[in-house]
Amino acid sequence: MNTIIYMVRHAEAPYNEGTERTRGLTTKGKGDVEKVTExxxxxxxxxxVSSPYNRAILSIEGLAQNLGLDIETFEDLRERDFAKVNIENLMSVISEKFYDFDYSLPGGESNSECQDRSISVIKNILKEHSGKKIAIGTHGLVMTLMMNYFDSSYGLDFLNQLKKPDIYRLSFENLELKEVIRLWNGDF
Structure with a gap:
């Protein structure tokens, strides 16, 4: 019996230092949410289900309202914690250290720690909702790490080509990833 997970990377959000949990969406991001729903x-x-971060919830909120479903948030689906790093340095740190899964900035978490906590949630979702279709509001790096757990070909190149928003349909048999299809097309 197939279980389908729709990974929905959040729409465009303004970057404001110190507002990781609460920042919303840009005007473009809000418009793209309508396309995600469609x-x-x-x-x-x-x-x-969703990360507890506002931008992830807002990116699937229209879908939830359209379908009359609640959004269940999971703390362990949040984006990787980098501690204190400025935005200019963030992408270079991610690029340089992506495949060193145990590397972390002081006070932050490693890719391995992020992957372990998020995969624990995904495994529980796959077991609890076997045979169902589940949409997950998520973030670029944690989404890549979750997909990488099931198929190591999802790595830095995959992360770098993701859009905001983006949607991938993952088909599972039990805990085995069988198929991945990209549903987002920015030319709407």
């Missing part, structure tokens, strides 16, 4: 509203989604 793409997913006929997919037969049964369950909607």
């Amino acid at each position: 793409i997913l509203k006929e997919e037969g989604i049964d369950v909607i």
Whole structure:
């Protein structure tokens, strides 16, 4: 029996230092949320879960309202914690250290720690909602790390080509990833 997970990377959000949990969406991001809803509203989604970060929730909120579903948040689906690093240095740190899964900035977490906590949630979702369709509001790096756990070909190149928003449909048999299809097309 196949279980389908729709990974929905959040829409465009303004970057404001210190507002990781609460920042919302840009005007463009809000418009793209309507497109996310249009793409997913006929997919037969049964369950909607999200990172607790506002931008992830806002990116799937229209879908939840359209389908009459609640959004269940999981703290362990949050984005990787980098501690204190300025935005200019963030992408270079990610690029230089992506494949060193145990590397972390002082006070932050490693890719390995982020992957372990998020995969624990995904495994529970796959077991609890076996045979269903689940949409997940997520972030670029944690999404890449979750997909990488099931298929190591999802790495830095995949992360670097992601859009805001982006949507991937993952088909599982039990805990085995069988197929990945990108549903987002920025030319809407």
